[in-house]
Amino acid sequence: MSDFFTVSVLLATLAAGIRLATPFLLAALGETLGQRSGVLNLGVEGVMLLGAYGAYYATLRTESVLLGIVIGLAVGGAMGIVYGVVTLALKAEQGISGIGIFIFGLGLSDLLFQKQVGTPTPIDGLGDLAIPVLGDLPWVGEVLFHQNVLVYVAFLLVPAMWYLINRTPFGMNVRAVGETPEAADSLGVSVNRTRYITIFVGNALAGLAGASLALELGIFQQNLTNGHGFIAVALVYFGAWRPVGVMAGSMVFGLVSAMVLQWKTLGIVVGTTASIVGMFPAVLTILVLVLVSRRTGSPSALTRPFERGH
Amino acid sequence: MTTLIRSLIRRSWPVGLVVLALAVSACAEEETGRSADDPIRIAMVGPSASNDLAFTQSMVDSLNRLGQEYNIEVDITDGTFVIEDAAVAIRGYAEDGFDIVLAHGSQFGGSLSEIAPDYPDTYFAWGTSRDTFGLSNVYSYSVKSDQGGYINGAMAAHLTESGTIGVVGPIEVGDIKAYIDGFVAGVASVDSSITVNVNYIDSFSDVALAAEAAQAHIEAGADVLTGVSQMTVGATGVAREHGVLWFGSQSDQTPLGEEIVVASQIYNWDYQLGQIVEDLLAGEQNGRVITADFSNGGLTMAYNPNFALDADVREAADAVQAGITDGSISTGIE
Amino acid sequence: MLAAALIGAVMLLILGANPLTGYAALVDGAFGGTKNLANSALKAMPLLLVGAGITVAFRTGVINIGGEGQIIVGAIFSTLLVLAVPDVPRFLLVPLAFLFGALGGAVWGGMAGALKSYAGVNEILSTIMLNIIAVQILNLLLRGPLMDPGEIERGSRIPHTERLSGNADLPILPGGTRLHLGVVVAVLMAVACYVLLFRTTQGLRLRASGHNPFASLYAGMSVKRNVVLAFMYSGAMCGMAGVTLVFGSEGHRLATDGGATTFTGAAGFNGIVAALFGGLHPLWTIPASFLFGALLVGANAMQRAVQVPAALILALNGLVVVFVVGSMQARARLGRTAARLRAEARESPADTEAPDPDAAAEAPP
Missing domain, CATH: 3.40.50.2300 (Response regulator)
Known part of the structure; x- marks a missing residue:
């Protein structure tokens, strides 16, 4: 145990926790926006996989990480349009169509990878970007300011998303549409247009989350995300539909995962004990959900398609 | 939910028809025997x-x-x-x-x-x-596989400067465990003061986990890594990013990082x-x-031609391989 | 479905394969000859159990995507039983294994139901987490106390149990195929789900809960209790799927591949798709599961014939789900009855307090 509590290992664990939290955070922030407008997207996992593959493939072919990020966003956005048509225009049941999107993304990303790439070919992913001055701070600099660019983007999105939802006219529409779509509609707010935008942005962020995973790893493979997307959806509930809460949830997940890995690396937990530790984040989420659901309510119109005039 | 269910029920009859049609189209199967000229x-x-x-x-x-x-x-x-x-x-x-x-x-x-x-x-x-x-x-x-592990381990021991080496393993089974045990023994045969951290991530396929395990090793001071199974593509990505050396096993893993892969044990x-x-x-x-094993040609070493391996280290590795092949060196595994 | 088949054909063309050859290989691989038909039926068996169980949950107004975890816990329960009493005669041990499997699945499903009813936790999230926990428990057991002693002795340490008692093998059906008792059980249980839902008072209550929870409440039913029950029934079905996957497998042991899907082959998810194909009706789920199982089997044949990865079928299945749900709802809008019901529920004062309106099963204060 003593090995773990050295300053350098602790700092490294914190830094790793932040890095691991990033894909969760990006996807969960996008999902938060969608859910605040009353749309549940269970397909995050599938969108992440497609975004991850798109980013990986673009970077592999062009050697431009930037293009990879853009493609990740674009693929996510495109899936957002599809999901918007399905759930808004066709008013499909959101939970099930999300599962459909997940299965579609899982299959298509694997199919394209096998046909277009095949053998695992590494790419030069995102390197760490040290922030001048801040990066030189003792301890803090190492943990917070030696990360890849998408980590900064993700954490800067937290206040941005908070501002968007709580302090802008658009955000007000989003909240209105998510709570009482009929009232919003009667005030002249287009429910579906608002939801199309939130779904588009939310899915684009899911695509970016996938891209962050693929570019951080510098590789793609079948089912790369391995449940990240579903956990991101859970984190929205965990964070009680507030960006800061979502960030806290993502950090808990990231830090716990980082700690488990460090412990295993240093031989603090071995073999079967590791499985027990591996359950910890899931058990924790359930406990938090039990507490959170008592305290706060979800957007009232969540999963409910809007229909005018009845 | 209810509307969904109702309309689903109304629409489900075509499924039954398709099943029926396809089931009817079933046909008989064939059997083949082999004669001397057949492949x-x-x-x-x-x-x-x-x-x-x-x-x-x-x-x-x-x-x-x-x-x-x-x-x-x-x-x-x-x-x-x-x-x-x-x-x-x-x-x-x-x-x-x-x-x-x-x-x-x-x-x-x-x-x-x-x-x-x-x-x-x-x-x-x-x-x-x-x-x-x-x-x-x-x-x-x-x-x-402990034999190639031993050779890789010996080389790793010569190449590490930090005195810490990391191993990313999937599940503690069969040839994988043998490789890793052989690797650890190989390191110890050169310098028993070197720390070898072994991390079994409990998955053959989770590259993200493998990458984080590699990251954790590097943060713990490792400057040489090795690993086995298809999930290691995640670990080699991290190794490349940090310029940490890599030893492979099973297949020639040079394509995963021309600048960091030193050598791989190959299963033939x-x-x-x-x-x-x-x-x-x-x-x-x-x-x-x-x-x-190495004596019957079932195992071989593949060196990355683009990696400038120190001649002394290569010589030492060849000597270990020769010793293992003729039986004068034992890995001590099993 | 036709649309998905067309998109699939286009994708095959883009990937440089002849769609006709591809589909021919798929159909032949799935339905060509008794052996392939039997393989399709075997693949369909766990999907049917999971799918029919899921119809019970859906009809009660809850979504059960915890099939994976429930399959695993059911398999663990039945395996523990068989390890404990391997010498019980076959005619007793096989039914007992199913019983324990159902029990395990019901416990795991019931937890999600209880969390929803009494703690207000969204079932989609709790089941995802319970799936993760079940996988870890399985890994823990197979890596530890349940590992085949032979594996420990040989040092190969493959994470599976010993070959389980032959008295628990699901008997092979006559006819020279690999079909075993599990297929019969699956069909019978699907029929049982139908009877439960449509021919019993309890089924009426469950459906009423799903149909209009508020009306049910006024009628004096416990919607909370019905949600827990529905999850237990659904879980029990998944647990039995776990039993067929262990005692009907070639290896006759509980095993894991070390990945996220362990031994289930994602049946917990695929079962949902099968249930959707079957219009969320237990009886229609029977042919739908068979068709879906056949697709999965045929996909492998297609992969070999035209070198297009079987993942194509997975992608198409996703599309089918989206299309089916999408077109369904569009039609449903013609009939406004349910929508009006929902609108009423929405306007009822209860809704403002309910933490989760989708959860609809929440009691008003």
Whole structure:
């Protein structure tokens, strides 16, 4: 145990926790926006996989990480349009169509990878970007300011998303549409247009989350995300539909995962004990959900398609 | 929810029709026997992709080489990580009259022990393992992967400057455990003061986890890493990013990082396959355990031509390999 | 479905394969000959159990995507039983194994139901987490106390149990195929789900809960209790799927591949798709599961014939789900009855307090 509590290992664990939290955070922030407008997207996992593959493939072919990020966003956005048509225009049941999107993304990303790439070919992913001055701070600099660019983007999105939802006219529409779509509609707010935008942005962020995973790893493979997307959806509930809460949830997940890995690396937990530790984040989420659901309510119109005039 | 359910019910009748139509179209199946001039039909069932740069690919490559020596016809089902899917494929191949059926994965043994008795004329081979279930038509192949591990470990010990080396392992089984134990022994044979952190991530396929494990090793001070199985592509990515050296096993992993991969131990199944094919041609069934090592050519080392390996280290590695081959050096494993 | 088949054909063309050859291989691989038909039926068996169970949950107004975890826990329960009493005669041990499997699945499903009813936790999230926990428990057991002693002795340490008692093997059905008792059980249980839902008072209550929870409440029913019950029934079905996957497998043991899907082959998810194909009706789920199982089997044949990865079928299945749900709802809008019901529920004062309106099963204060 003593090995773990050295300053350098602790700092490294914190830094790793932040890095691991990033894909969760990006996807969960996008999902938060969608859910605040009353749309549940269970397909995050599938969108992440497609975004991850798109980013990986673009970077592999062009050697431009930037293009990879853009493609990740674009693929996510495109899936957002599809999901918007399905759930808004066709008013499909959101939970099930999300599962459909997940299965579609899982299959298509694997199919394209096998046909277009095949053998695992590494790419030069995102390197760490040290922030001048801040990066030189003792301890803090190492943990917070030696990360890849998408980590900064993700954490800067937290206040941005908070501002968007709580302090802008658009955000007000989003909240209105998510709570009482009929009232919003009667005030002249287009429910579906608002939801199309939130779904588009939310899915684009899911695509970016996938891209962050693929570019951080510098590789793609079948089912790369391995449940990240579903956990991101859970984190929205965990964070009680507030960006800061979502960030806290993502950090808990990231830090716990980082700690488990460090412990295993240093031989603090071995073999079967590791499985027990591996359950910890899931058990924790359930406990938090039990507490959170008592305290706060979800957007009232969540999963409910809007229909005018009845 | 209710509207959904109602309309779903109304629309479901076409499904029934399609099923009916397809069921009616079922037709009879065929059987084939082998005469001397026919090619030897070999089927392989592998857990991951044929081009995984690891365990499955090592067998695919060996089958390709075997094809240059013998008249064979190969059929491959890869990506069957679900054990029962593999079992169905194994039985399917036996049923279809393949001469040799390879169950390439130690996790397939449980199924094979039940299937093999039903097809006494079919030659089955599986590995890595050392268990033939007492059946004459079952061959099991294994590798002394601890030998290459030992060589890699010795080199790693020479190359580390920090005195810390990391190992990213999947699950503590068979040839993987042997490789890692051999690696640890190899390091200790050069310098017992070097720390070797071993981390089994409990997955053959989770590259994200493998990457984080590699990251954790590097944060713990490791400047040389090794790992086994197809998930290591995640770890090599991290190693590249940090310029940390990498030692591979199973297949030549040079393509994963020309600037960091030092050397890989390669599994050549040619030796074992050759023995089984010879038995088949002679019409004999001598189900047994066939073990590959450096002395019979079943194991070889591949050095990355683009990596400027210090001549002294290479010399030391060659000496260890020679010692292992002639038996003067023992890895101390098993 | 036709649309998905067309898109699939286009994708095959783009990937440089002849769609006709591809589909021919798929159909032949799935339906060509008794052996392939039997394989399709075997693949369909767990999907049917999971799918029919899921119809019970859906009809009660809850979504059960915890099939994976429930399958695993059911398999663990039945395996523990068989390890404990391997010498019980076959005619007793096989039914007992199913009973324990159902029990395990019901416990795991019931937890999600209880969390929803009594703690207000969204069932989609709790079941995802319970799936993760079940996988870890399985890994823990197979890596530890349940590992085959032979594996420990040989040092190969493959994470599976010993070959389980032959008395628990699901008997092979006559006819020269690999079909075993599990297929019969699956069909019978699907019929049982139908009877439960449509021919019993309890089924009426469950459906009423799903149909209009508020009306049910006024009628004096406990919607909370019904949700827990529905999850237990659904879980029990998944648990039995776990039993068929262990005692009907070639290896006759509980195993894991070390990945996220362990031994289930994602049946917990695929079962949902099968249930959707079957219009969320237990009886229609029977042919739908068979068709879906056949697709999965045929996909492998297609992969070999035209070198297009079987993942194509997975992608198409996703599309089918989206299309089916999408077109369904569009039609449903013609009939406004349910929408009006929902609108009423929405306007009822209870809704403002309910933490989760989708959860609809929440009691008003």
